[in-house]
Amino acid sequence: MKLFDVYPHHNIAIERALGSSLWDEKGREYLDMYGGHAVISIGHTHPHYVQRITAQLSSFGFYSNSVHIRIQEELAGRLGEVSGRPDYQLFLCNSGAEANENALKLASFHTGRKQIIAFRRSFHGRTSLAVAATDNPTILAPVNQTDHITFLPFNDDAALEACFQANGDQIAAVIIEGIQGVGGIHVAEDTFLQHIRRLCNHYGALYIADAVQCGYGRSGRFFSHDFAGVPADIYSVAKGMGNGFPIGGILIAPHIQARHSMLGTTFGGNPLACAAALAVLEVMQREALMDNAAKMGSFLQDGIHQLQVMQQVRGRGLMIGFDPPPSLKDLRRNLLFQHHIFTGEAKPSVVRLLPSLALSMAHANRFLEALRAEASKAADPSNTTT
Numbered sequence: 001m002k003l004f005d006v007y008p009h010h011n012i013a014i015e016r017a018l019g020s021s022l023w024d025e026k027g028r029e030y031l032d033m034y035g036g037h038a039v040i041s042i043g044h045t046h047p048h049y050v051q052r053i054t055a056q057l058s059s060f061g062f063y064s065n066s067v068h069i070r071i072q073e074e075l076a077g078r079l080g081e082v083s084g085r086p087d088y089q090l091f092l093c094n095s096g097a098e099a100n101e102n103a104l105k106l107a108s109f110h111t112g113r114k115q116i117i118a119f120r121r122s123f124h125g126r127t128s129l130a131v132a133a134t135d136n137p138t139i140l141a142p143v144n145q146t147d148h149i150t151f152l153p154f155n156d157d158a159a160l161e162a163c164f165q166a167n168g169d170q171i172a173a174v175i176i177e178g179i180q181g182v183g184g185i186h187v188a189e190d191t192f193l194q195h196i197r198r199l200c201n202h203y204g205a206l207y208i209a210d211a212v213q214c215g216y217g218r219s220g221r222f223f224s225h226d227f228a229g230v231p232a233d234i235y236s237v238a239k240g241m242g243n244g245f246p247i248g249g250i251l252i253a254p255h256i257q258a259r260h261s262m263l264g265t266t267f268g269g270n271p272l273a274c275a276a277a278l279a280v281l282e283v284m285q286r287e288a289l290m291d292n293a294a295k296m297g298s299f300l301q302d303g304i305h306q307l308q309v310m311q312q313v314r315g316r317g318l319m320i321g322f323d324p325p326p327s328l329k330d331l332r333r334n335l336l337f338q339h340h341i342f343t344g345e346a347k348p349s350v351v352r353l354l355p356s357l358a359l360s361m362a363h364a365n366r367f368l369e370a371l372r373a374e375a376s377k378a379a380d381p382s383n384t385t386t
């Protein structure tokens, strides 16, 4: 059997990893400024993480949600503490799309309504409602098309107000990324998130904070939505939560009541995933990784700004985007094959940085040096592509 060919691949196969380094099967080392798409939060194969998962596997690997799984309760307690949401409730699942799917479904159950507001350039996942709320028609199958979703321009207060005025009594939820990731690193303005909160309160809708990519400490705060100083009703999380072990979840405000079988899952909350997620939170606290993300993020943004040729350097913490000029159209390729540095992209040509929150100063400097070498080619008319 062959693999279903849905991904364009670099011709590289990873054999091992540690911290912010990856090694391919030829033994070549790479710097990981991409974190496997914002997933690696505490660094690859962190010893505490390996030990936690291994210990759980040798006690028991799985049982269904028909019994108490104590490690789920331990995770809920620790996540409540680290996220600053001790009074919220946790539902565990396996991915970001699943987290958003459950968040949207829960908002509809809770309000009895069907309409959802999402935003232009949003990405919320590839399952049915999550993909319908994603602003990309090329990944929407005919069966996923629905008129329950209204897309509004991002950070546009007037459009938001007008939509609520017209249909406020039908709107179940507003879903928004604190920093749009796949859409190209666009930060939601604090005043815009405050406006969403006010309108949701007024019209009885729920505010869903999609923190799948921008959450879990990446911005320097636990949720990048926290910069606005207003709480969401539901936060969806995944990616950095398990540092590579598949796990997602929604944090649900205390005023939203559960009833049996409203939501459910076979694998969500399995003990191995909970052990991984606990290890992540323990390391985040012990190694002060949110502070490190804030510090290294400012250092990188300043360094990229200083190169001058990179336009619109933006983001928060270790979620950074910038636009190289057209003369550097092969920048990411050159970083990978000449400097051995992984970066991310967003269409059409945004470079996205999503490294581990434990990125060191030496690694940040290594990246900036490589970028400087590439930037110098922008001024060179003989610049050729590789």
Ligand SMILES: Cc1ncc(COP(=O)(O)O)c(C=O)c1O
Pocket (backbone or CB within 6 Å): 095, 096, 097, 098, 100, 123, 124, 125, 126, 177, 181, 182, 210, 211, 212, 213, 214, 238, 239
């Ligand atoms: C903001 C956001 N939400 C949801 C998802 C979907 O997550 P997953 O791929 O784990 O389903 C992503 C993935 O990139 C994302 O960036």
